[in-house]
Amino acid sequence: MDDSKHRAVDRYEPDTALTRLIRVPVRIVVLVLVLPVRMVRDLLAAGWHAVDRPLLRPLGRGLAWLADTLILTPLSWLFTNVLTPLALAVTWLATALFIWPWIGLWRYVAVPVAKYGVAVPLVWLYANLLTPLGHAAARLLGRVGQGAAWLLATLLVAPAAGLWRHVLVPAARYGVIVPLVWLYGAVLTPVGHGTAWVFGKVWQGTAWTLGLLWQGTAWVLGGVWKGIAATGRRLGIAVTWLVMTLLVAPASWLHxxxxxxxxxxIADAAEVAWRIAGYLSRAVGRGIAWLFRHLIGVPVAWAYRTVCTPLGHFVRDALWAPARRAAAEAGRAARSALATARETVRQARRDAWRALVGGPGGTRSGEPLGVPARTLGSTTTVPSAAQASETSLLGEKLVKQG
Structure with a gap:
């Protein structure tokens, strides 16, 4: 498919012969490569959508329920009912065995012994013995220090001060300092000034000579640098032209x-091929669905509609309905027979009681009386008649009047 008509024309990159030449083969190759990928992708997507809701989600919920039931709930119960009480018991036992004894030993043994066996005697010794001895020793040492200081000042400090003031200071002043000051002012200062003037003149001459040499050298080096720069500039221009001509221009043209x-x-071909592959994949999917429908769905529907439905109706009308009616009639007949048997047993009990006790109409207290029932074909209520079904398979009376 050529969609160049729908694409905006770029005036800087016109539709060249090379573009037209490579367009169709590239799109064919890309379509051949992309079509299996697109079909596999559509197949996987369809399979995922088909099994996601009916299979994967219930499976995930089932696995989550199994994990919660088999793993999380037992672990939670184990942690809550086993590990937590066990940890509390171990903690209490460790505290009782390792912490409380040491606390009691420290509180009731070590502290009283240290307080009343060591601290109290030491405080009493310090307050009543060491403090007075210290005060007395301080007074004694103070007196001794004062005497020693007076002796030191009298025997050493006063003679040393007199020697420094009256001997050493005059000797150093008039024997050393005054001659040195005269020597500095009268001899060393003029000699230093002359030496400085000579060195200044020498430095000026040397600086003038070096300046001339530096200017000449700078002029020579500047000329050399200008020549080198001009040569390098020409070489740079030539190398740049060569690089642009031999590398950049071909590379730019190639790009x-x-x-x-x-x-x-290739990008356009991939886009178009992906779209065409989508159309083809959809067409293939619809074809497969059409084949599945006409090869499996339509025959199955025809068989269900043509064979199974009439057969089911026949079974329902010919077998199931008569069997259900016969079962209902049999149930009614069985219930009627059971009612007749119960009434017969009651009547036999009444007759036996009359024979044993006597009396024409005597009845035992608490003897259950038969429920009056209506006979078939009449509206007369007879006390000794048993209930019978109004519908009978034989069409005759099953209960006689007593």
């Missing part, structure tokens, strides 16, 4: 005329 059109055509 603009070959790589960009090929890449664009």
């Amino acid at each position: 603009r005329r070959v790589l960009a059109p090929v890449g664009r055509e």
Whole structure:
């Protein structure tokens, strides 16, 4: 498919012969490569949508329920009812065995012994013995120190101060300092000034000579650098021209005329091929669905409609309905027979009681009386008549009057 008519025309990159030449083969190749991928993708998507809701979600919920029932709930019960009480018991036991004895030993043994056996005697010893001894020793040492200081000041400090003031200071002043000051002012200062003037003149001459040499050297080096720069500039221009001509221009032409059109055509071909593959995949899917419908669905529907439905109706009308009616009639007959048997047993009990006790109409207290029933074919209520079904398979009376 050529969709170049629907694409905006780029005036900088016209539709060249190379583009037209590679467009159709590239799209054919890309379609051949993309079509299996698209069909596999559509097949996987359809399979996922088919099994997601009816299979995967119930399976996930079932696995979650199994995990909750078989793993999380037992673990929670184990943690709550076993591990937590066990940890509390172990903690209490460890506290009782390792912490409380040491606390009691510290509180009731070590602290009283240290307090009343060591601290109290030491405090009493310090307050009543060491403090007075310390005060007395301090007074004694104070007196001794004062005497020693007076002796030191009298025997050492006063003679040393007199020696420094009256001997050493005059000797150092008039024997050393005054001659040195005269020597510095009268001899060393003029000599230093002359030496400084000589060195200044020498430095000025040296600086002037070095300046001339530096200017000449700089002029020579500047000329050399200008020549090198001009040569390098010409070489740079030549190398740049060569690189642009031999590398950049061909690469730019290759990118603009070959790589960009090929890449664009490949991208467009991939897009078009993906769309065409989608159409083909949808057509294949519809064809498979049509085949499945006409090969399996239609025959199955025809068989259900033509064979199974009439057969089911025949079974329902010919077998199931008569069997159900016969079962209902049999149930009614059985119930009627049971009612007749119960009434017969009651009548026999009444007759036996009359024979044993006597009396024409005597009845035993608490003897159950028969429920009056209506006979078939009449409206007369007879006390000794048993109930009978109004519908009978034989069409005759099953209960006689007593």
